[in-house]
Amino acid sequence: xxxxxxxxxxxxxxxxxxxxxxxxxxxxxxxxxxxxxxxxxxxxxxxxxxxxxxxxxxxxxxxxxxxxxxxxxxxxxxxxxxxxxxxxxxxxxxxxxxxxxxxxxxxxxxxxxxxxxxxxxxxxxxxxxxxxxxxxxxxxxxxxxxxxxxxxxxxxxxxxxxxxxxxxxxxxxxxxxxxxxxxxxxxxxxxxxxxxxxxxxxxxxxxxxxxxxxxxxxxxxxxxxxxxxxxxxxxxxxxxxxxxxxxxxxxxxxxxxxxxxxxxxxxxxxxxxxxxxxxxxxxxxxxxxxxxxxxxxxxxxxxxxxxxxxxxxxxxxxxxxxxxxxxxxxxxxxxxxxxxxxxxxxxxxxxxxxxxxxxxxxxxxxxxxxxxxxxxxxxxxxxxxxxxxxxxxxxxxxxxxxxxxxxxxxxxxxxxxxxxx
Numbered sequence: 234x235x236x237x238x239x240x241x242x243x244x245x246x247x248x249x250x251x252x253x254x255x256x257x258x259x260x261x262x263x264x265x266x267x268x269x270x271x272x273x274x275x276x277x278x279x280x281x282x283x284x285x286x287x288x289x290x291x292x293x294x295x296x297x298x299x300x301x302x303x304x305x306x307x308x309x310x311x312x313x314x315x316x317x318x319x320x321x322x323x324x325x326x327x328x329x330x331x332x333x334x335x336x337x338x339x340x341x342x343x344x345x346x347x348x349x350x351x352x353x354x355x356x357x358x359x360x361x362x363x364x365x366x367x368x369x370x371x372x373x374x375x376x377x378x379x380x381x382x383x384x385x386x387x388x389x390x391x392x393x394x395x396x397x398x399x400x401x402x403x404x405x406x407x408x409x410x411x412x413x414x415x416x417x418x419x420x421x422x423x424x425x426x427x428x429x430x431x432x433x434x435x436x437x438x439x440x441x442x443x444x445x446x447x448x449x450x451x452x453x454x455x456x457x458x459x460x461x462x463x464x465x466x467x468x469x470x471x472x473x474x475x476x477x478x479x480x481x482x483x484x485x486x487x488x489x490x491x492x493x494x495x496x497x498x499x500x501x502x503x504x505x506x507x508x509x510x511x512x513x514x515x516x517x518x519x520x521x522x523x524x525x526x527x528x529x530x531x532x533x534x535x536x537x538x539x540x541x542x543x544x545x546x547x548x549x550x551x552x553x554x555x556x557x558x559x560x561x562x563x564x565x566x567x568x569x570x571x572x573x574x575x576x577x578x579x580x581x582x583x584x585x586x587x588x589x590x591x592x593x594x595x596x597x598x599x600x601x602x603x604x605x606x607x608x609x610x611x612x613x614x615x616x617x618x619x620x621x622x623x624x625x626x627x628x629x630x631x632x633x634x635x636x637x638x639x640x641x642x643x644x645x646x647x648x649x650x651x652x653x654x
Contacts, residue, residue, distance in 0.1 A: 271547050272299040273554055276324040278307040278537070284567035288558055298550065307537060311337050318342060318544035325551035326558070328375065331363030331536035332605040338366045339609050344541040344548050346370045348556060355561060360576035363536040363604050372538035373559040374576035375567065379532040379602050380425065381594040382522065383491065383505070384498040386515045394498075397523045398429065398464070398530060401498070405473040408497065414475065417487050418500040420465040421479045421626040423453070423618035425500060428521060428530040430461030437606050437614055448610035448647055453618055454636035462625050462632035469626045479626050491516075502535075503591045506572060518590045520598040529601040536576065536604070568592075613646035 277285060282302045289300045303324070305313060310327045314337075317323035329337070337343045348370060353361050360374035384394060395401045395416075405415030419425045427437065434457020439450030452458060468474050477486040488505065490496040492512040500521065509516050521530035539555040541548060557563065564575040568586055574595045575586070586592050605611070621639035624630040630638075 271550060272301060273325040273547060273551055274323070275300060275302045275554070275558075276305045276310050276313075276327040277302050278328055279304050281307075281571050281573070284570040284573075285558055285563065286570075287566060288563040292554055292557055296550065296553075300554065308333075311342060314342050314542060314544075315340070318542055321544070323542055323544055325542055325545040325547055326555050327540055327542060328537055329372075329540055330605075331360075331372075331374075331538060332607050332611060334364060334371055334538075334540075335366055335608040336612060337540075338371055342543055343371045344543045344545065344552070346372065346541065346552055346555070348373070348552075352556065355578065356559075356576045357578055357581070357599075359534050359599070359604050360536045363534075363607055364538055364540075366607070372540035373555055374536050374538050375559050375564065376537040376571075376573035377576045377595065377599065378503050378535045378537075378574065379595050379598040380428065380500050380502050380521065381532075381591070381598055382498055382519050383501050383509065384517050384519070385491065385494060385496070386517050387494065388497040391517055391519075394519070395522065397525060399525045401522060402467065402473065404497070405468070406471065409473045411472070411475075412495065414490060414496045415473065416468075416498045417474060417478060417490065417496050418468075419478065419483050419487060420468065420474075421483065421619065421623045423615065423622060424533060426462065426465055426618075426622050428500070428532050429465055429524070430458040431531045431603070432524040432528045433457035433460045433526065435459075435461055437611070438608070446606050446608045446610075448608060448651065451614075451640050451643055453614070453643070454633070454640040459633045459636055462622065462636060465622070466625050466628070466632060470628060474626075479623055503572070503574065503595055506591050518594045520594055520601070532598055532602040533605040534599055534602045537573070610647045610651050613643045613650065617642040617646070 275289070282304050285302070289302060293300050307328045308330055310329050311333050314323050314327060334343070353370065356374050357377070360377050364370055364372040364374065395404050401416040408415040420429070427435070430453070435455055436452035438446040438448055439452060441447050475486065475490070477483065487496070487499055488501070488508070491499045492509060492514055494514070521532060523529050539559050541551045541555055545551045561577050561579060564577045565580055565583065565586070567573070568575050568580070572589065572591065574592050580586055581596055617639040621635035624635045625632050
């Protein structure tokens, strides 16, 4: 599915000036004429299409095409593409989480992109790496996110903030009384618990010399991971976390306690900035705390991207649209409308973006964080690891026993589902 046409004047302009304000995406005259009257369909995230409204209008005018934007929850777009793509009712361009890339490529759902290296270099290394599978590019980053620490300024000031997780434990011991709490986190889920476990040497997958993930090397039950899980267990065992924070409804309980002013601090993400603001909480945002060994708590770096459907009948034009939507100018405009932190390197120091406390916190936390693995085998980690952590949180198993079982289950599922690829 290689693209027949090379990028022309636009791509050169992007590489040299890092600004696409002065030039829109161009095509050869034959491609321009063939695209006239075409319609492209873009699946954008819920309540985020306002961020690309101007870019879409500019692209339509430049190419004399119609672009239809449909909002869908971005985490479920690949699921819909599996059905709508083959039926001819799917999108040309979609948006999705970076950790789904490997699975989507394996299933043949995404078109490989042929974008100049100079254009790829516009983005942070981690964000562009999230779009790579077997050294091939399948998307362009539009936003990055990590978990961060939200704290209630009416309950604790910035100067009083504990600097380590262990200090937060001590703070919570003094303040938690069963109805009000100090520090809270969804540590019964590997997405959040990995922040602690990796700080002591745990990991999801090891890596080969070329930096690719090795799914045969699972580190969720090594010595460091077990030590991290033991620290996590203390918060539950000593009553510093409410029982309702465990399981599927845990996120609702955690967010409610914070918005009701009953929790001094929680680990969450920039996706809650608007909700907490509407709730009238006088909150601050900062990076995650350190651990007693001096290492900063890590986080998974999540990347949202623009990708081209393998079923697109206008794949070359769709690719140009993806590049255009993700360029520097349109990434900044998108941030101004959605407040999602852009993945463009040059915007990391942009005053208009860095004045946002959330953007600064995500940018700083990213320094200590790693990408969520994007290989298909990651699908076999989530459920066993979460189940294990829930038994740890409820005291039904010790950390080593629980994590050993999770690793064994994950290895079995990987062998059964992925050994033939």
